[in-house]
Amino acid sequence: MSENLEFMMLDLFDFYDKMERNNILLSFKGDITSDLLTSILQIMESKMDNFQEEPKTKKKVYNVLVECLQNLYHHMDEAPTDSGEYGRSAIFMIGKLDGAYNVITGNYILNENVSGLKNRLDEVNSLTKEELKEYHKQILNNGEMSLKGGGGLGMVDIARKTGQKLHYTFQPIDEKVSFFSLNIKVTLNQ
Amino acid sequence: MEKFTLDGTPKTPTINFDLGSGVLEIKGRSIPENSIEFYKPLVDNLEKYGTSPKPTTTVNVQLEYFNTSSSKCILDVFKKLEAIHKGGSSVTINWHYEEDDEDMLEAGEDYQAIISVPFKMVQVAE
16 A cells, blocks of 8 residues: 555656646646636636736637637547446646647547548648638538537637647557547747 | 627627617627537527618627637628628628737638628727
8 A cells, every 4th residue: 555655656756747847837637528628718818817928829829729628528539447438538738838838638539530530630731821721711611510519620720820730649549449649839929 | 679688708708689770799709619509599589680670780799719619600690691681781790800819800801701791800909
């Protein structure tokens, strides 16, 4: 028992140290609920006020946060647990490093959905600024309204607002699910 | 005179729709998780208003933030207004954006390109 406790303490310092070095402002692991998102957005707003970020920066970061977190809320698939069951859980971190805000999200995705999402992300990453604008208009005007959200508009919007490529990985977990990580960078004063 | 109003929340905008004078205001933040549910009553009211609209209809949109799921619902609202415009009421959409908020200006221009209703881009101080 005491040995376990000691191990956890060491592990906790390791977490802390890594988060400190990456200047993580906020992190969360667990179920993503509507109330949680409201609180997170309020916390991040007041943090950015304290940093005296320019209104333009605040707006960009806020917009990207909303899209990233609502993506998790709507689309995360159930995760495998130790008991062999599956449950809703995801992770996200928000950091500020080297003149940029980073929004990192991780969630389980059913293997059957991996290639569809990968193709969509690659397509968004292949487009220029002008092409993204046209693509956005096209989905907005002709795309089917999904009950879950904007029917694929989220990633296009993030790419347009940040002017950056979407960095992602899919890590195979078992025969049913993979783990999807997304790293969005919002550069300041762009 | 009949009115449709909704108070704003941290995730949803204030809506004031005076059907008697033909003035609709949407102001604040629009980032709900379920945008369709939120915008349905407004779309329904616009449909009702469209059956006997005033000679002029003025729409003031002043959003600080909106998420992508709201963007589709806002387009639905504008499509209803487009139908009202074609139906004989002269509709104007005043799209407000804060100084330096290029993203919000661009969002307004995107709608302007899709919807056949006169838009006015109105810059407001931060």
